[in-house]
Amino acid sequence: MTDLFNADTQLVRLLEAILFASADPVTEDALQARIGPTPVRPLLLQLENLYRHRGVNLVASGGRWAFRTAPDLGDQLRTEVEVTAKLSRAAVETLAIVAYHQPVTRAEIEAIRGVATSKGTLDILMEAGWIRPGRRRETPGRPLTWVTTPHFLDHFGLESLRDLPGVDDLRAAGLLDKSTPLPTLPGLEVVSE
Amino acid sequence: MTDLFNADTQLVRLLEAILFASADPVTEDALQARIGPTPVRPLLLQLENLYRHRGVNLVASGGRWAFRTAPDLGDQLRTEVEVTAKLSRAAVETLAIVAYHQPVTRAEIEAIRGVATSKGTLDILMEAGWIRPGRRRETPGRPLTWVTTPHFLDHFGLESLRDLPGVDDLRAAGLLDKSTPLPTLPGLEVVSE
């Protein structure tokens, strides 16, 4: 442990942290510039050796250094790989409407958003496991309603749907982008919906 | 070096690689699921110990594990990062109140600070990923409560809420006691939400 306060060890620790936190492989020159006059190469070799048999290795390519997971672990790491995709704005809004207005039909979602909802949007949300079809509405045409799943609560860390912040809470938290209502003329008071 | 092929060592290497490859803290449950029947906790502690004095440490926060650069290297690493925007006093105090008094309603936050919470304060803390809505309080009006997130712990390097600075002293002094009956003071009325 006395080694810890050895200047070289401190520099190795610094190199380790820089290489860990850098988004891209770092050139040897850049590393040298960071640590001052001590030659960087022996320190890098020391670090490379230290990690040689670990789950993470220090590798150099094209004069740049980076930490990479050990190649022999590749198979175990690469299982279950799923690609995360960004949700469209339409999908996020649709999910929000289902969450707040469930059970809600597609026509109602469209009425709230003011635009048509493509079939694909609901499919994406269903595939993500956030929504599922609910009961049919007992009105002409018996339209299908949509509701959220338990996985929805799980993903967003909510204990129950009742814990979703209400519109007033959103407004108080600054999440509601609202226009300031102006006082109206006498006799013209707005009747709230 | 023969140890390398010991099953436990292989599992430690796998954990090391998994944790290294992931930017966000990983739950202990997820890690356990990845390595099979061997209890994951002792292996994590082994790994934590291995990295204890290195430039990169394995840290736990809120039941999640992640590699993070050692705190003592902060000064030397900071040069590369853009300066993060400073939080307003209102936002900082509000964050502290949520952290120490959680779950806490907006009215309770306002009672402690003696001023209304401006719109945008909770919004900023939520956007930073530090707070989220908790359960509704089962009192008249069912006000929404606010709690901190796992990312809050990670950001401030806390293993759990018990590690909040000074929390034991404040509790012992009765300063975290929400039930303290206060005669009505101006500006301290609990407004209905």
Place this chain on the structure above:
Amino acid sequence: MSDGFDESSPVDEPPAGEALLLDIDGFEGPIDLLLTLARDQKVDLTRISILALAEQFLAFVSEARRLRLELAADYLVMAAWLAYLKSRLLLPDPQPDEPSAEMLAAALTLQLQRLEAMQGVAARLMARPRLGRDRFGRSAPEDLPIFAKHRHDLSLYDLLKAYGDISGRQARQSPFTIPVTELYSIEEAVARLEAMLGRIPDWSYLSALLPGGWRGEGVKARSVLASNFVAILELAKAGKVELRQDGAFAPIQLRARRDGEGGT
């Protein structure tokens, strides 16, 4: 959103004493100001003199008003309450059913302690080695999102923000929320005065007949006056009222035109 960030450091303590007046905006409300004043006493918060504190706060408020500085209502409410507390502390407690002055003072002390505690821990929290400033995570996570049980990276914040946007958009699209100007229309003034004609006493001042709640300064009040002035001219022209003014800029008087009388 911008108001959540500012240039001042969260741990900066406002300057004490007279300099306070230069920086009213630096306080997060009256309790925060009281706390700053209490720190001037340089004793444990449990041993501060509430009486001295009340004096200082009242002095602060009266000085601010002398300098015509804008003070928020909650400062004035606090000043009134402290003035009351001061009188209660100086006089023996008369009513046994009200909380005693000592209890009120103790409650205020606890409130100050609680805020001070939060300001203290807030500073300690912010001083911790923070992720992205003092401690760093892996910036180059490898392409192994093995824990991506969730195929979509959507946070609760994103979801709530989306709903907030929809609600905001709906409110704007609603036909009822077209901003209405705060002006009093001539038609409205005519209709209102006509309805009143039978009930107004003989000669009445126009100013006394203006609708309540529309008096005072500003565009709104001027529009009321202007609309009603034009309205009485219209009504006079239609032969429904008589007008009288004793001189230039004198108050205008009116009365309903009596049946059988000629024009003015």
